[in-house]
Structures are given as C-alpha cells and as structure tokens.
Amino acid sequence: MTKVLVVDDSAFMRMAIKNILADKDYEIFEAEDGALAVEKFIECAPDIITMDITMPQYNGIDALKQIRTIDGNAKVVMISAMGQEMMVKQALVHGATAFIVKPFKHEQVLQTLAKVAST
Amino acid sequence: MSGQFSDEPMIDVYIFETTQNIEQLEQIILASEKESNFGEAAINEIFRLMHTIKGSSAMMLFNNIATVAHAVEDLFFFLRESKPAQVDCAMLSDLVLSGIDFTKVELAKVKNGDTPDGEATQLMQEIRDFLQLLKQTNFPAAPPPDRTPAPVNQQYYISSDRRTPHLAQNLFKAVIFFEDDCEMENIRAYSIVHNLKEFTSDLHYVPVDIIDNDASVAVIRENGFTILLKTDSDYAEIHKLLNNTAFLKDFELIELADEQEFVTFQTANNLNPMELELKLHEQLAEKVVLNSVPKAPTELKSGVAQSIISVNVDKLDKLMDLVGELVIAEAMVTQNPDLTGLELDNFHKAARQLRKISGELQDMVMSIRMVPLATTFQKMHRILRDMSKRLGKEVTLEIVGEQTEVDKNIIEHISDPLMHLVRNSIDHGIESNQQRLAAGKTAPATITLEATNAGGDVLILVKDNGKGLDQAKILQRAEQHGLLNKPAAEMSDREIYNLIFLPGFSTQEQVTEFSGRGVGMDVVVKNIEAVGGCVLVDSTPGEGTKVTLKIPLTLAIIDGMNIRVGNSRYTLPTTSIKESFRPKPNDIITDPNGNEVIMVRGQCFPVLRLHDLYQVATAMTDFTEGILIMVEQDTSSICLYADELLGQQQVVVKTLPNYIKSLKKITGLSGCTLLGDGSISLILDVGGLLEHVTHQVRS
Numbered sequence: 001m002t003k004v005l006v007v008d009d010s011a012f013m014r015m016a017i018k019n020i021l022a023d024k025d026y027e028i029f030e031a032e033d034g035a036l037a038v039e040k041f042i043e044c045a046p047d048i049i050t051m052d053i054t055m056p057q058y059n060g061i062d063a064l065k066q067i068r069t070i071d072g073n074a075k076v077v078m079i080s081a082m083g084q085e086m087m088v089k090q091a092l093v094h095g096a097t098a099f100i101v102k103p104f105k106h107e108q109v110l111q112t113l114a115k116v117a118s119t
Numbered sequence: 120m121s122g123q124f125s126d127e128p129m130i131d132v133y134i135f136e137t138t139q140n141i142e143q144l145e146q147i148i149l150a151s152e153k154e155s156n157f158g159e160a161a162i163n164e165i166f167r168l169m170h171t172i173k174g175s176s177a178m179m180l181f182n183n184i185a186t187v188a189h190a191v192e193d194l195f196f197f198l199r200e201s202k203p204a205q206v207d208c209a210m211l212s213d214l215v216l217s218g219i220d221f222t223k224v225e226l227a228k229v230k231n232g233d234t235p236d237g238e239a240t241q242l243m244q245e246i247r248d249f250l251q252l253l254k255q256t257n258f259p260a261a262p263p264p265d266r267t268p269a270p271v272n273q274q275y276y277i278s279s280d281r282r283t284p285h286l287a288q289n290l291f292k293a294v295i296f297f298e299d300d301c302e303m304e305n306i307r308a309y310s311i312v313h314n315l316k317e318f319t320s321d322l323h324y325v326p327v328d329i330i331d332n333d334a335s336v337a338v339i340r341e342n343g344f345t346i347l348l349k350t351d352s353d354y355a356e357i358h359k360l361l362n363n364t365a366f367l368k369d370f371e372l373i374e375l376a377d378e379q380e381f382v383t384f385q386t387a388n389n390l391n392p393m394e395l396e397l398k399l400h401e402q403l404a405e406k407v408v409l410n411s412v413p414k415a416p417t418e419l420k421s422g423v424a425q426s427i428i429s430v431n432v433d434k435l436d437k438l439m440d441l442v443g444e445l446v447i448a449e450a451m452v453t454q455n456p457d458l459t460g461l462e463l464d465n466f467h468k469a470a471r472q473l474r475k476i477s478g479e480l481q482d483m484v485m486s487i488r489m490v491p492l493a494t495t496f497q498k499m500h501r502i503l504r505d506m507s508k509r510l511g512k513e514v515t516l517e518i519v520g521e522q523t524e525v526d527k528n529i530i531e532h533i534s535d536p537l538m539h540l541v542r543n544s545i546d547h548g549i550e551s552n553q554q555r556l557a558a559g560k561t562a563p564a565t566i567t568l569e570a571t572n573a574g575g576d577v578l579i580l581v582k583d584n585g586k587g588l589d590q591a592k593i594l595q596r597a598e599q600h601g602l603l604n605k606p607a608a609e610m611s612d613r614e615i616y617n618l619i620f621l622p623g624f625s626t627q628e629q630v631t632e633f634s635g636r637g638v639g640m641d642v643v644v645k646n647i648e649a650v651g652g653c654v655l656v657d658s659t660p661g662e663g664t665k666v667t668l669k670i671p672l673t674l675a676i677i678d679g680m681n682i683r684v685g686n687s688r689y690t691l692p693t694t695s696i697k698e699s700f701r702p703k704p705n706d707i708i709t710d711p712n713g714n715e716v717i718m719v720r721g722q723c724f725p726v727l728r729l730h731d732l733y734q735v736a737t738a739m740t741d742f743t744e745g746i747l748i749m750v751e752q753d754t755s756s757i758c759l760y761a762d763e764l765l766g767q768q769q770v771v772v773k774t775l776p777n778y779i780k781s782l783k784k785i786t787g788l789s790g791c792t793l794l795g796d797g798s799i800s801l802i803l804d805v806g807g808l809l810e811h812v813t814h815q816v817r818s
C-alpha cells in the first residue's frame with residue numbers, strides 16, 4: 001500500500017484528492033499547512049506527498065525545502081494553479097518530482113501518482 | 120449541476136468552506152477599510168482566500184465564480200509583489216466586496232441545486248481597470264503591464280561543473296509531447312531540462328523561451344518540445360529518464376550519428392549559444408517567489424491540530440429524533456403499567472441508571488447542535504458599512520455576548536430579521552449627523568447587538584441611540600390603515616410601539632432603498648414567530664429604540680400542554696396559551712353566520728371546536744362539559760374547545776410523516792410527538808389555526 005500525505009489548507013481540495021485515491025491501493029494522511037506537513041512527514045514516512053503551494057504562513061515551497069532537507073529522496077508532487085508558473089519552477093529546482101495543475105482530472109492525479117510511485 | 124465532483128458531500132464541503140472563506144474575507148476587508156490601509160498580512164490572506172476559492176470553484180466547474188476570484192487574486196498578487204504606494208482603499212474595498220457579493224449570489228444558487236450562471240462582465244472590467252490605474256499611478260515609467268519579460272535566448276547552458284572534462288560521446292534528439300489539458304507545458308519542459316542537467320554538458324531546446332514566455336505553451340502543444348543534447352549517458356538511460364516525465368503523452372528519442380545534425384539544428388532554429396548556467400534561471404525563479412522566509416516548522420506550529428469534523432445537519436436531526444424516541448421508550452419501560460404493585464428494587468435501580476444516561480445523551484445531542492451567534496452578528500458589520508456609507512451617517516456596531524449559543528436550525532431563521540432590524544435602525548432610527556450634533560449627541564451613533572441566555576430562551580437585543588419612535592406618527596399611520604383595534608387612549612406605550620410590526624403598517628413613503636423593498640417589519644415578527652419566539656419593542660423619545668427578540672434555544676423540544684379531544688391527543692406550545700376556563704352557558708354567542716364567539720371580560724373571541732375541525736368523535740360537544748383554551752399569536756387570540764387538559768410536559772417535536780403531508784394539507788398542525796404512554800400527539804400550530812378562523816369568519 002502506497003502512503004500518500006495530502007497537504008492542502010483547503011478541506012475541499014484535500015477531500016477532492018482523497019476521493020480520487022479512495023478505493024485504490026493508497027493509505028492517506030492529511031496536513032493542512034506546511035508546518036504540519038513536515039511534522040506528518042516525519043511521523044508517517046509517506047511514499048508520496050501532494051503539496052499545495054498557497055497556504056497560510058508556511059507555504060508549500062517552504063515545506064518542500066524542509067522535507068527535502070530531511071530526506072533528499074522524498075517524492076513531492078506539487079498541486080499548483082494557473083498563474084503559479086514561477087512557484088512551480090522554484091519547486092522543481094528544490095526537488096519537486098512532478099506537478100499537477102488545478103483544476104485537475106481524476107486520471108491526471110492517478111497517473112501522476114502511479115508514475116511517481118514507480119520511480 | 121455538472122462536474123466530476125457532483126456528489127453531495129463534495130458540494131457540501133465546497134459550500135461550507137467557500138462560505139467560511141467569504142465571511143473571513145469580508146471581515147478582513149471591513150477591518151482594512153476602517154484603517155484605510157491594507158497591510159501585508161491582510162493582502163497575503165486575501166490573496167490566499169481568493170486563491171482557494173478560485174481553485175475549489177474551478178474543480179467544481181463553477182467557472183464564473185473561479186474567474187471573478189482569479190481576477191481579485193491577480194489584483195492582490197500585484198499589491199503583494201509590487202507594493203504600490205498609492206492605493207485607493209475605499210475603491211479597492213468596494214471592488215472586493217462586489218466580488219464577494221457576486222460569489223454569495225452564485226453560492227446561493229449552488230445551495231439550491233441550481234447552476235451558478237451569473238455574469239460578471241462589468242465587475243471583471245472594473246477590476247481590470249482598477250489594476251491598470253494602480254499600475255499607471257504608481258509606476259508610470261514602467262513598461263506596459265505585460266508581466267512577461269521579453270524573451271531572451273537562454274536555451275543553452277553548459278553544466279556548471281565544467282572542471283570535469285566531458286567526453287560527451289552520445290548525441291540525442293528528443294521530441295516530447297505532453298498530454299492534452301495538462302497545463303503549464305512550458306514548466307513541464309523546464310522540468311525535463313532541469314532533470315537532464317546532471318546528464319549533459321551541452322543542451323539546446325526549442326521553443327527557446329520556456330522560462331519567460333508563457334506563450335511558449337502554445338508552441339509546445341502544437342510542435343512538441345524538442346531537445347538536442349550531448350551526454351555520456353546511453354540511449355536507455357536517457358529514454359528511461361524521459362519516460363518518467365509526468366503527463367507525458369508521447370516522445371521520440373533518436374540517437375544522432377554525428378555533430379553535423381547538431382550544427383544544422385542550431386542554425387535552423389537560429390540558436391545563438393550563450394553561456395548561461397541554470398543557476399541564472401534559479402535566481403530568476405527565486406526573485407519572483409516572494410513568500411515568507413522559511414522558518415523552522417516547530418516555531419510555526421499553527422496551533423493544535425484541529426480535531427473537528429463537519430457533520431450534515433440532517434444527520435443531527437435524525438440523531439435528535441432517535442434520542443427523543445429513546446427517552447420516550449425509556450419512560451414506557453420504566454413506567455410500564457405492568458410493573459405497578461411489584462417489588463422491583465433492582466429493576467428500579469437499573470432504570471434510574473438508564474434514565475440518567477439517556478438524559479445525558481439528550482443533553483449532549485442538544486449541545487452538538489448549538490452554534491454561537493458570532494457569525495450571524497459579524498455579518499451585520501457589512502450591512503452597517505454599506506448603509507452608513509450611502510446614507511452619510513456615522514454608525515458604530517457594538518457586539519455583546521456573541522458566544523451565546525442557539526440551535527443550528529434557529530440561527531438560520533434569525534439572520535434575516537436581524538438584518539432587517541439593523542437596516543431599519545440606521546435608516547429610520549438614527550438621525551443625520553447634523554441632527555445628532557444639534558440634539559447634543561455625539562455624531563457617531565451606536566447600534567448594539569446583544570445576546571443573553573434567559574432560561575430556555577435566548578434574548579437578542581437590537582439597540583440604537585437614535586431618535587426613538589414617534590408615538591403620534593405611529594398612531595396616525597395605524598389609524599390611516601385601520602390597524603387600531605382599540606382607542607389610542609387605552610393603549611400602553613408598548614402596545615403603540617408594537618403596532619409597527621403589524622402587517623400593512625409599513626407604507627410606500629417609508630420604503631427606502633434599504634429597509635424597504637416592499638417588506639415591512641411584520642416579516643421580522645413572522646420569522647421569529649415561526650421558530651416559536653416573539654418580538655418586543657421599547658423606545659424612549661430622543662434616546663433610542665430597543666427591539667428584543669426572544670427565541671427558544673431549540674426547535675427540537677418545546678414546552679407543551681397536552682390536551683384530549685375524543686380519543687385523540689393534541690399538544691399546544693405553552694408559550695401561546697393565555698388561559699383556560701370552563702365557560703358558563705350564556706357566555707357563548709352565535710352570530711348570524713353560525714360562527715360561535717365568546718365574551719371574556721367585555722371582549723369577543725372566536726371559538727374553534729377542535730372536534731369539528733379535525734372531525735373527531737366525542738361525547739363532549741357541550742361547552743359546559745369540556746374546556747376552552749385561549750391562545751394568542753400576533754396580538755390576536757381565539758379560544759379552542761377541547762375535552763380536557765392532560766398536563767404539561769416537554770415534548771420532542773417531530774415533523775409529520777411525508778405520506779400524511781402529501782395526502783392533504785391539514786390545517787393548524789406543525790408536527791407530532793410521542794407521549795410517555797406511547798400514544799401519538801399532534802402538535803397544534805396556533806398561527807395556522809388563527810388563519811383558519813379569520814378565513815372562516817370572512818367567508
């Protein structure tokens with residue numbers, strides 16, 4: 001079972017991703033901001049993290065950097081939105097594995113996670 | 120409603136979260152407007168909230184909501200990044216509030232199961248114009264507002280680690296296509312370049328301007344992303360690396376025979392090699408990413424992890440119902456007639472324990488349904504802001520006791536009446552600034568919203584320190600509209616003031632943009648009475664007006680008086696009962712139309728025989744045998760005739776089963792309840808009975 005940590009400050013977005021992964025071979029953890037994401041990462045050792053970018057205080061890029069410092073092989077998939085091109089570039093430079101653009105489709109999430117999990 | 124997330128829980132969460140975000144936004148805007156300054160924290164938060172609303176709405180395919188949110192987000196992106204010195208705060212607030220209002224209207228459609236189809240073309244234009252103006256005022260010398268810098272040929276880079284001599288044996292060409300709808304193809308291309316960095320000493324790509332020009336997206340979609348590279352890695356390695364790209368639709372990797380093709384490609388694409396290390400790009404990216412300096416996560420622990428879940432109110436209603444039934448079932452067991460005369464010490468001990476637990480359970484379920492009035496009260500800030508702005512009156516809002524809790528179902532019914540009262544107060548109660556100063560008052564008037572617990576009720580006060588109600592004017596208007604049912608001289612102050620709540624009191628001349636809309640204060644009373652509450656008004660000329668809403672804590676349980684008619688049981692809310700008595704034979708008069716009335720202390724009241732209304736067989740048809748119960752609502756009263764009073768008790772209100780409601784409309788019933796002996800009692804709706812009688816008398 002692949003462990004996925006879903007990080008997003010929006011309960012709706014977390015639920016959207018959880019719904020997509022439901023009934024598949026995923027165990028899901030959640031965090032609602034960057035700081036909690038780092039804590040949960042240490043606590044649950046997820047295989048993949050889906051990381052929202054815009055979050056209060058400690059944003060997705062900060063959390064990504066922190067997580068990659070803890071584990072240089074951590075697989076982080078950024079959940080971005082149109083208009084965030086520069087943030088995504090920044091995330092890729094800091095070791096994000098892939099990124100998905102909102103609004104996303106079910107298959108996009110499933111295929112990306114499958115691909116990321118297999119590498 | 121369409122979309123991939125059309126299932127109900129997703130819509131519920133969407134509505135819940137978006138509503139919350141909107142409320143939060145409104146509060147930040149109002150606070151910033153008051154200070155005439157949008158601080159950094161406020162700008163960041165507004166940006167984030169708008170961004171969240173945009174994202175969720177786009178996921179739900181509510182594109183009009185997403186578009187407006189996106190426009191406001193862009194505006195705050197500019198404010199955040201460029202920090203313009205001159206910002207028209209009033210105009211900015213107006214714009215964002217318009218955006219909020221638009222979203223509220225669309226959300227209401229979603230709630231009703233309709234498609235949010237509102238057009239915001241004008242608002243979008245206003246937002247764009249405002250952004251344009253901001254740029255021109257603050258940065259007149261700056262280049263045109265196209266945020267995309269002119270493309271530079273940065274397509275070429277040499278590995279930063281140039282001290283190691285690269286043999287770079289292998290030459291490859293790759294053409295990559297991304298999946299349709301994957302978005303940000305240029306960034307995906309960048310990602311590939313970034314990943315290849317470790318494997319190559321020499322790399323070229325087309326289109327060249329992926330970093331700076333978002334228009335390169337179209338080129339990549341059309342022609343694919345083409346890469347030429349020299350590397351030590353072999354075909355399999357590069358193939359594997361490319362193959363791992365997310366959102367990859369298709370790619371072609373060719374090993375080139377010699378450098379010739381490399382050179383041809385360069386010339387054909389007019390590539391002008393420049394030595395630019397990826398570092399440069401990184402710096403560029405770093406510059407644009409402006410978020411807070413990362414801090415250690417421990418310092419920033421955003422409070423305790425919340426262990427809060429949201430529950431559908433329907434489920435809570437159901438739970439309440441079940442607990443109500445449990446309490447009754449418990450009574451049926453422990454007070455079972457079969458037990459009389461038996462010595463059952465152990466049984467009674469166990470029964471006491473059961474009663475205690477079911478009582479606690481009932482209290483707990485009740486408490487789950489309770490929500491503080493804070494959100495409802497906070498909404499009034501907006502009303503105040505809009506009205507005082509347009510009427511040119513200075514008004515401050517004071518809120519007291521906003522943590523007071525009321526049942527969720529009731530809260531929904533008091534928001535509109537409160538809004539109406541606050542509007543009315545600013546519009547009619549509060550004088551103009553000049554009048555206030557002339558009367559020796561401070562120019563800023565105060566409206567106070569106050570909530571307190573009073574037994575099983577909650578009192579909500581709406582107070583103003585305006586001019587107070589004008590008794591003479593009220594009486595004059597009431598008389599004009601034939602609303603006086605007794606001579607003015609006999610009326611108490613309170614009775615006179617309460618005339619303003621009568622249907623038909625509000626007149627056309629009173630109707631203004633705000634408190635009017637063809638709706639009078641009678642709606643306030645109607646809404647409050649619908650939840651079993653009542654409205655009182657007090658006023659002191661020159662000092663102000665105080666309206667008191669008395670509302671029950673919950674709708675789920677009422678204090679009821681059980682009565683019997685034949686073999687049927689009925690329950691009356693005790694709050695509506697004025698008195699009960701057995702009349703003398705001569706007290707009853709029958710009018711020429713056959714309507715029965717009774718004279719009590721010189722006043723006539725219609726009599727309604729419940730056995731007639733509900734066609735219940737009973738032997739007690741003579742008034743001297745049964746009992747008359749005088750009930751009141753809206754200051755009008757009738758007397759109900761029943762066989763006997765059974766006693767008072769708290770009852771759990773249940774709605775009538777749908778199959779009964781759908782069969783026919785039954786007059787004067789608001790629900791039903793189970794009594795302790797297991798029998799069903801119908802809960803009478805006094806307002807409905809009054810209407811029935813009025814109708815009968817007229818026809």
Ligand SMILES: [Mg+2]
Pocket residue numbers: 008009010052053054055171
């Ligand atoms: Mg977010």
